[in-house]
Amino acid sequence: MDIHFIDPVPSILEEVKNATGKDIEFIPRESLPTFAMIKMARENMPAHIMYYKPKHDEVINHLIVHECGHVLRTFKCPANQRLIPYSDKQIKQAVLAEIRQDIIALNGTLSAEQIAHLLNIWHDGLIRQLINYPPDIMIEKWIFDRFPALRPLQLQSLNKQLTEALVGLSESVIRMTPPRILNTSNVMNYTFFRILGFYVGQNFIKQYSSSPCINKGKELADLTEKEYSDDHRGDNLMIDRWAAFLNLTHWFAWRGFEDVPPGYGKM
Amino acid sequence: MADYHPPYCSVQFLGSIIDFDYALMLIKAGKLEGARDILEELLKDDPRDKDILYNLGMCYSELGDTEKAVPTLSECVKVSPNYSNAYVALGFAHSMLGDPEKAKEDFHRALEIDPVNSYALRNLGSIYGNEKDFDRAVECFEKSFSINPEDQQTAYGLGYTHFIAGRLDKADKYLNITAELDKSTKIAELAMDIRREIAEINLKAKGFRQDAMFYCLGALQFFKNKTIDEVKQIAFEIGVKGQEGLDINNPDKKHTLKTMKGSFTGLQLVSYMYVGFKMIDPKLDIGLDLSEEYKEALKLFSQERPHGYTLH
Numbered sequence: 001m002d003i004h005f006i007d008p009v010p011s012i013l014e015e016v017k018n019a020t021g022k023d024i025e026f027i028p029r030e031s032l033p034t035f036a037m038i039k040m041a042r043e044n045m046p047a048h049i050m051y052y053k054p055k056h057d058e059v060i061n062h063l064i065v066h067e068c069g070h071v072l073r074t075f076k077c078p079a080n081q082r083l084i085p086y087s088d089k090q091i092k093q094a095v096l097a098e099i100r101q102d103i104i105a106l107n108g109t110l111s112a113e114q115i116a117h118l119l120n121i122w123h124d125g126l127i128r129q130l131i132n133y134p135p136d137i138m139i140e141k142w143i144f145d146r147f148p149a150l151r152p153l154q155l156q157s158l159n160k161q162l163t164e165a166l167v168g169l170s171e172s173v174i175r176m177t178p179p180r181i182l183n184t185s186n187v188m189n190y191t192f193f194r195i196l197g198f199y200v201g202q203n204f205i206k207q208y209s210s211s212p213c214i215n216k217g218k219e220l221a222d223l224t225e226k227e228y229s230d231d232h233r234g235d236n237l238m239i240d241r242w243a244a245f246l247n248l249t250h251w252f253a254w255r256g257f258e259d260v261p262p263g264y265g266k267m
Numbered sequence: 268m269a270d271y272h273p274p275y276c277s278v279q280f281l282g283s284i285i286d287f288d289y290a291l292m293l294i295k296a297g298k299l300e301g302a303r304d305i306l307e308e309l310l311k312d313d314p315r316d317k318d319i320l321y322n323l324g325m326c327y328s329e330l331g332d333t334e335k336a337v338p339t340l341s342e343c344v345k346v347s348p349n350y351s352n353a354y355v356a357l358g359f360a361h362s363m364l365g366d367p368e369k370a371k372e373d374f375h376r377a378l379e380i381d382p383v384n385s386y387a388l389r390n391l392g393s394i395y396g397n398e399k400d401f402d403r404a405v406e407c408f409e410k411s412f413s414i415n416p417e418d419q420q421t422a423y424g425l426g427y428t429h430f431i432a433g434r435l436d437k438a439d440k441y442l443n444i445t446a447e448l449d450k451s452t453k454i455a456e457l458a459m460d461i462r463r464e465i466a467e468i469n470l471k472a473k474g475f476r477q478d479a480m481f482y483c484l485g486a487l488q489f490f491k492n493k494t495i496d497e498v499k500q501i502a503f504e505i506g507v508k509g510q511e512g513l514d515i516n517n518p519d520k521k522h523t524l525k526t527m528k529g530s531f532t533g534l535q536l537v538s539y540m541y542v543g544f545k546m547i548d549p550k551l552d553i554g555l556d557l558s559e560e561y562k563e564a565l566k567l568f569s570q571e572r573p574h575g576y577t578l579h
Contacts, residue, residue, distance in 0.1 A: 081293060081301035090451060233289045240292065254296035 190217030482538030502543030
């Protein structure tokens, strides 16, 4: 493996092994959209799988700890109470039918193929934000508190994420995205960076000063801070809470952690 | 007082709400063991909470633990005597325990409290259906369905009861509604199976079907110069169409295929599929018996001459 681990990564990997009874296997993946991403082991899998980009910098250490945070939170919950959000063809089709008109209204000249492509991008993007941001907030707080040595890398990592999020405020994206979808995405971005910015002592939200997402974002941040129960169950309840707040409840459903499709563990 | 929570317990109370909400989330996701474990814990702190008792009782029932479901739900209706759905749940548990009389009492009590409780009506309908009191069963199911027309189980109950009672047209209507409500469920599959059975009963009610025999003959002629892969493609496409429902008793309704030019009646397609599958594997059962018609068609086909065949 060509990753140079820095402290505290080795001890966190050990912690995951002790907490879950399974090692983490590292697999290189050129096509990964990020430096590292974990596939948590199910009962019938011998190990967790950490995919990583062979070409990376030391920020990967922060991402590995972050992914381990997901594993530790999930496995701390009794096995029969673990849930994961999912979407299937039927759920996705219903959502796509709902937002199709928004995209057509925005640009009647798009071909059917272009519309389908955009629908998929927006659907998958919003779902990813919705199901990741709530636990990510708590994991980043945990990293900040427990691993001060990682803070510089954490900051780099969050700033990189912020740069990607700020694209949502650009003219070109505003022009080609239905306001309802873009605003929902920006509200989630704003909430995430508002909470974490305050926590780590950074102003991540200055570029949002004239964005229409501020009021809803503040409201969502407020309820997140007030109502979060800091564990796997709390993560899932908060995802549901965000979904209700953003009117995305019907965009996904829940199933048992072990109820994954056959072949899930294949690499 | 059940709703009183001392201020010094406020943190624990907030935790209880979270636990309870999470238990509901688990129930919705079908993870009943997990929900049961949480609710059992919550009940220790709050043994008279009607919502905990109700949901825990439901979990027990769904998990087949009716011995625990009955006392839990009985406690629930004792704590909250006007909780209509709790009586429905208790009735369901009694019914699972093999005590239909007590179950009926519970469902009637639920209806006294809430006369439009569609679940009470549906469950009562099921019990009457089991007792072969089809008229009362249909009456309950119909009332339930008029209150809750999106409920697939009620539509199925109506269809199934009509089917058992021999009212095939009405059965077919409600089984079709059942499948249309959500094609992805197990209950929709059951409804489609019965619809196929009804179609076969209707088909065979008229005895030997000369029209089906000629369609089989047409299929034998059509498939004569096709490769087995081409036959498979056509037969499988008809099979898929059949899953969605082919009305074989309506000659006015026409269907089209991607693999075969023209428009066809349901019976014609089923005959083609029957012949196709017989060519692929004679042992295959397509769920519709056209064996007599196929046998006669084969006889005619073997006697066929370039100028036509001879009818005996």
